[in-house]
Each structure stands twice: as C-alpha cells, then as structure tokens.
Amino acid sequence: MSPGRALLRRRVFRLLEIKQDREIDRQLAERGVVLWVRVRSAETEQKAQEMLQANGARDIRIQEIEIEKRLQDIPLHSWFEEPLGRP
Secondary structure, X not given: OOHHHHHHHXXXXXXXXXXXXXXXXXXXHHOOOOOOOOOXXXXXXXXXXXXXXXXXXXXXXXXXXXXXXXXHHOOOHHHOOOXXXXX
C-alpha cells in the first residue's frame, strides 16, 4: 500500500471513529447504552460488576445462560480434523 493510500485510509478510519463516538455520546445523553459482558467465573463476574459501577453503570442485571459449545464455535476449528466415525 502506498503512503498516500495509507494516510487516506487512516483519516477515513478516524472520521468513522469520531462519528461512532458522537453517536455513543448521544445515546448516553438520551437514554443510555445496553452493554453485555461475558464472564466465565463468579470472581470475574464480581470484578466486572465493580468496574461497571465504578464507571457510572446503573441497572446492572445478572443473567445466566447456557451456551452450547460446538466445534464450529471454536476459532480455527477448520484446522482440526474430525475424529473417525464422527460426522
């Protein structure tokens, strides 16, 4: 990539970031933003709650859901061979 194209690309990304920042600021001012945090233990859940509260979060709700784990959900799953006899 030429230096000119790299500079243009960088400027475009900065403009998009500014637009996204303004949109988030608008949403926060009007009604707030929904944020999901995924944790894997009670300890990290507690840390996440503390961090959210320290940064002004309100109405923090805990929801536990079961997530089925499939081979397709694992990053780079296609790099691994399927065991014989499995579809």
